[in-house]
Amino acid sequence: MNDSQIIQLINEGNQEYYGELIQRHEQKILVFIHYMLKNNSSMEVLAEDLCQETFIKAYKNLNSFRDKEATFTTWLYTIARNTVLSELRKSKNKGQYLEDINIIPKTEADELPEYKLLKNERIHLVREAINTLPETQRMAIILREYEQLDYKQIGEIMDCSVSAVKSLIFRGRSAIKSKLEKYIISGSE
Incomplete structure (x- = not known):
């Protein structure tokens, strides 16, 4: 049913x-x-x-x-x-967004501990970057990336148009990318 x-x-x-x-x-x-x-x-x-x-x-x-x-x-x-x-x-609660890593994607049992540590660190950095987003961008990113909803569903939940959702997600992703760029550059040197 x-x-x-x-x-x-x-x-x-x-x-x-x-x-x-x-x-x-x-x-x-x-x-x-x-x-x-x-x-x-x-x-x-x-x-x-x-x-x-x-x-x-x-x-x-x-x-x-x-x-x-x-x-x-x-x-x-x-x-x-x-x-x-x-x-x-x-x-008026202003706690840290995604500060505690309670939901970490499961890793394979045969992965090296160093790999797991690096992966968890990357997850933490991404979550910290998401935490700094304005509420509407953060919500749109959560619904799209974590909840896997489509733009129309997100628009209905957030009471805005599909184009507004796309804009929020684009700006949120851009902000996350710029916050994480220093880690990408330093990691590739």
Whole structure:
């Protein structure tokens, strides 16, 4: 069953199917919220709370979801984004974005320790560069590179046009490139 079919069953009174939607999307939403909270390890509990709040809001408003206008995933990311932004406005939390490396891509077991160390260092440098981006560029980069969403979905989540998304991503990538250039040059000498 796809998300739209499950939502139809829920709207017909079969609330037990909501657990399946949560199971399908919870991990991605939680990761997205972690990124939005700047992945500070002290925010672990807050991220879980905001994820839960996102699903509660989605459940309460499920009857207003229009699958002809957006996918459930896009709609859910939008709720998560708004929930996090609301919380950040309330708390004025300014933690380090992606400071803690909680989500490191898995490496092969046969890689040398030196290679793993260099790879982790590169990941850290990229994440630090992303951390310095303005909020809209950072969000667009996260949704595109980490969440693998297309430009249209990102535009729907961020409430802007596809061309604005492309511009944000281009400017974000350019800023990241210029911040990392000194490491690329020094690494090739």
